[in-house]
Amino acid sequence: MGYEIDKTEEQWRQELSPAEYHVLREAGTEPAFTGEYTHTKATGVYECRACGAELFRSDTKFESHCGWPSFFDPADSSAVELLEDRSHGMVRTEVRCARCGSHLGHVFRGEGYPTPTDERYCINSISLRLVPEEDAGESRG
Template sequence: MRAIIVWSVVLMTQFACKGNAQQSQQPGAEHQDNPYYSRTDTTHLRVSNREWKKILPPELYRVAREEGTERAFTGKYWDSEAKGTYYCAVCGNKLFRSDAKFASSCGWPSFFEPVRKHSVIYKEDHSLGMDRIEVECARCNSHLGHIFDDGPPPTHKRFCMNSVSLDFEPGK
């Protein structure tokens, strides 16, 4: 009888671990209605804002598609020290690793480099009476934030991102 119980516990543990591993590879429930969300597909998307508005939560749409900004010190990742990878919350494109994140005290998550050279693109931004460089997701052209030249070595860049535009997957 004891052998049956032990074997049952082993099987349940293996099943639970497999389920958790699969769950971390899949987008969360918040993305189940987004057919464009993928953490493996890097194909450039051409989706209208009308379509994105049907799919995305209102705050994510406002920031990512209308080039909005969340209030400083309010986003869930601005002071996070968790290890893992950050993805585009709109399309799932891999953007930043936590080992490139640093405490900039600006109120938004800050990184000194993207995970891949071509994971983000840059646009001139002359809004609000300022000259800045906007950072967009290279896969879906969603607004992520801005880049500044006041970051730490080795790049001396500060990718100042909106938390709402990012998804996070814990890991090493």
């Protein structure tokens, strides 16, 4: 798929830290329970750390106790791209930023969480940047 933000891997390497690059561009995973936003309850907008696209809002974040931030719905259905992932001997649904193609995590369905969608977007903290509500309102006009 072609993305609005189209950079070479060398450009991404220059802009991202090695850990960010590993997760966002190589579909890596940060260790469970180590991410910056795993337990965050702050109100705001979660943006793609690579390109700044709005991905999730804090009012869709919930405690799943899985070790990574969990959301039950993206901010906009077109904000993310869902792809079949057959890595590691299993079939999952990968979640990528629809604007730049960066790996965010995976989405799981039918796990029984008491959420409106019965979906858990399990997202790496390092793939996100939280813009607090007061700042988000100012930057969006």
